[in-house]
Amino acid sequence: MTVSDTLVYRKGPTVDRGWGMAESAEHEQPLDGEAASARRRATRARLMEAASAEIVERGYHATTIEHIAERAGFTRGAFYSNFDSKEQLFAEALDAGRKALLLDLDARLAASELPADLDLRSDAGAVERAVDHILRGLPKEPSWWVLNVEADLLAVHDRDFAARTRDSASRFLDDIGALVERTVGDFGFRLAIEPGQVVRVLFGYLSTALREAVLGGRGTAPWLADPRQTRTVARLLLAMLEPKDQSDSAPPR
Numbered sequence: 001m002t003v004s005d006t007l008v009y010r011k012g013p014t015v016d017r018g019w020g021m022a023e024s025a026e027h028e029q030p031l032d033g034e035a036a037s038a039r040r041r042a043t044r045a046r047l048m049e050a051a052s053a054e055i056v057e058r059g060y061h062a063t064t065i066e067h068i069a070e071r072a073g074f075t076r077g078a079f080y081s082n083f084d085s086k087e088q089l090f091a092e093a094l095d096a097g098r099k100a101l102l103l104d105l106d107a108r109l110a111a112s113e114l115p116a117d118l119d120l121r122s123d124a125g126a127v128e129r130a131v132d133h134i135l136r137g138l139p140k141e142p143s144w145w146v147l148n149v150e151a152d153l154l155a156v157h158d159r160d161f162a163a164r165t166r167d168s169a170s171r172f173l174d175d176i177g178a179l180v181e182r183t184v185g186d187f188g189f190r191l192a193i194e195p196g197q198v199v200r201v202l203f204g205y206l207s208t209a210l211r212e213a214v215l216g217g218r219g220t221a222p223w224l225a226d227p228r229q230t231r232t233v234a235r236l237l238l239a240m241l242e243p244k245d246q247s248d249s250a251p252p253r
Helices: 032-060 067-070 076-080 086-111 122-137 142-157 159-183 195-218 227-239
Strands: 189-191 241-243
Touching: 032 067, 032 076, 032 086, 032 122, 032 142, 067 076, 067 086, 086 122, 086 142, 122 227, 142 159, 142 195, 159 189, 159 195, 195 227, 227 241
Parallel strands: none
Antiparallel strands: 189 241
């Protein structure tokens, strides 16, 4: 860790910005050890959150490093002591969002109160209730969809950014697929196709539903799947299940 890594450059007079941290002098004293690591993590988190908000509001290309630093309450020095570029910051912000979502979904699945003897094939209503429970763990803000659209557009024209984010995005879907596979396995079923592909099918449908909501002018409030969409996701999932004992061979991948 270099000296610049332990410095946090802030702007202006002391102001409580609601992060449990106060803005103070232009230059703070270097910190060591755990305090420096905690301060650095907090600074990076604030910059990633500010970058996400600015990109949603302005678009990626119209957002500058100055916009991000100003929104976070820091100077350019804080930015460059934590990130090499706006592209790196954006990529890490997306990755942090995916990790948070995965943890939330895992916790929701673990806390679900489905009966152990649930028959996924015959009790479609229970499956719909379970799907509704899971969908409520997905990003509800249209901003998540906007961020991913901005990321896709950037990746089309910036191959370095595409390479930087491709593996993270793919791993995210595969990890959710593993959660789904584990859950249906608890009820004596398995996925008839590769788990990651199941998630891609379901996310494709949900992304289209969110896109229609945002572009239809309904994207200013948190979005939730309506009963028709919940039922569709449940039926799609049921169509991709088979009993574990249906054959001795593994499902095609």
